[in-house]
Amino acid sequence: MSSTVRVGKCAGAGLAVLFFLLASGVASQAYAADAGEEELASELTVLLRSARLVISDNQAAINDPGKGDKGLAPDKVLSQARENYKKAAGKPLSNAAAGSLQARSQKAMLESIGEVMAKNQALINETGKAYKGFLPAVFARQVAESFSAKMAGEIVVKLTAPKELIRNRTNRPDEWEHSVFVQQFKRADYVKGKPYFQTVGSTFRYMIPEYYGATCLQCHGEPKGEKDISGGLKEGAKLGDLGGALSLSIPTKK
């Protein structure tokens, strides 16, 4: 069946997906051998977010004290993350050339996701306890730390947030990240969701902003100062407010 027929049947969303598929086919060929830094950064951060979405989608089950096996074994989370990636990027995770930085970093990200899920199985599947401290942000921080360790300085990924929202000091923004929050992401006319990148000295730096969704507000929402289920204090945020960013650095290629 020709794609024109499919477009005719689907609405605008279908057309957008089709466009993505066509456009990405061309683009992925163009940089298959050596992905540009921007593409690489986008791919890795979207992949991490796609995995984290599996955690937030299953947060109610994770917090269910009566449920044992939550069905979040590493392979399950990885396959669901690949599905989410496909939806978010409009194409499957690319087939990077063996040995390339792209291939190695994809592998490191997938392995990190699997390892974080493996090491948290006992905690996640524990019965008789509702709040377990296993949250989207905790998952993202652990995966980012594992990934950065595996890449040994070639690529660093970090979860961060504007200074006034920081709960875990490990996530504090550095000077550049702070300036991107203040001068870019918080600007009223900044295009929502658009990544910001810049080469600073010899390092390629990239940040993709994140906004609070409805499920985030039970902890980060109103009323400000009230205790959330984690014991932390709510920030008083509103739906769609800037909540943080994933930050990625690639020191210049040797």
Ligand code: HEC
């Ligand atoms: C159950 C409460 C809870 C929910 C729900 C929740 N968070 Fe958080 N969030 C926390 C806690 C606690 C931390 C500190 C995590 C740590 O120790 O690393 C945190 C940390 C963060 C951070 C890292 C910056 C920091 O403060 O250290 C970001 C960004 C963030 N959350 C965004 C979100 C978004 C976006 C959502 C929804 C998808 C969300 N959170 C859902 C409780 C929550």
